[in-house]
Amino acid sequence: MASVRVPLMFLTLLCFAHPAQAHVHKGEELSFLSGFWHPISGLDHVVAMIAVGMWGAQLGPPAIWVLPVAFPIVMAFGGMLGLLGVPLPGTEIGIALSALGLGAAVMTAWRPPLVLAAVLVGFFAIFHGYAHGHELPAGENALLYSLGFVMATGCLHLVGITIGLVNRGYWGQRGLRAGGAAIAATGMFFLWKALA
């Protein structure tokens, strides 16, 4: 009973939390939330970023951290290209292919050299970043929007890594590969939509 009482008290107190009014006049907290929400709002982005984490976990160290470290930086570079208006045709196809390719890599438990895996992930990251950079709304606080955007991407990778940690034993490995197959199927659907 005592173990339930303390969490219950926390939850009750959280229900009465005062709103934090810092910076409310500039709408900066909205910029952070807006940036944080942006990568999460599209399923094509979500599955690809989770796949990066899953693949990293499947490949093991050092890929487990190299891929999630490389992805946000290259994605931000893609975002910068999008903001600058540099033309990059076939962005939606590239995003769909990223889900398809990364999902297939997890499904087949493909183990390329680390450099090749990083280059592949970086290549796909440019399309994701470009799409986001191209769609960034005006009037946001650049710093807080960018922070929210990158943190959400990192959190999606962490979700993927956490899922990828099931990669132990017969059923864990099979389960992870099935997850990769589901992501590849999602990528196939988005590819069909992009080409239609």
Place this chain on the structure above:
Amino acid sequence: MWRTLVLAACVPLPAAAHMPTSGLGPVYDGVFHLLLSPEDLIPLIALALLCGQRGAPFARRTLWVVPLAWFAGGVAGILAGAAHAIAFDGASFLLLGGLVALNANVPLALMTALAALFGFFHGYMNGAGIIRINDGIFMLLGLCAAVCLVVAVFASLVIPLRRPWTLIAVRVAGSWIAASGLLMLGWSLHGVR
């Protein structure tokens, strides 16, 4: 004890950041200004993380170089005045975050120069904003005290880390800061503030 503290944290009072009169005086205004300004605080944390990665001698050097440079830059900013440049913010995010992500083996002399340059330019921009405030020099002193505190806290958090995943977490934090810096550079080149 800890339960009481966590319970108290669950009932926060409204944060009134950057209010014209905090009631705490200019020194505390300076302290809170740094803690509530992500454009200054986050690259400073990146610098502290970098010092922590390199070890105690680097942290000890940075602990006094950055606040002094920040103060010197602040005084120069108060005297001269300047416009805030988001491109510089983006560059400091990118550079310091990138060095943390790479776990770069920066020599002590270079780290000292980096800390001095970083402190001076951020202090300069702070000083240019403080120019309109009475007792600006006291606010600057509070700011520098907070700078020293942030470097001490974050560097001392990283120095004792030994487990591989904790070291990786620090590098991931650096990559997030660098990525944010790249996006901010994009925004600034795009002409958005």
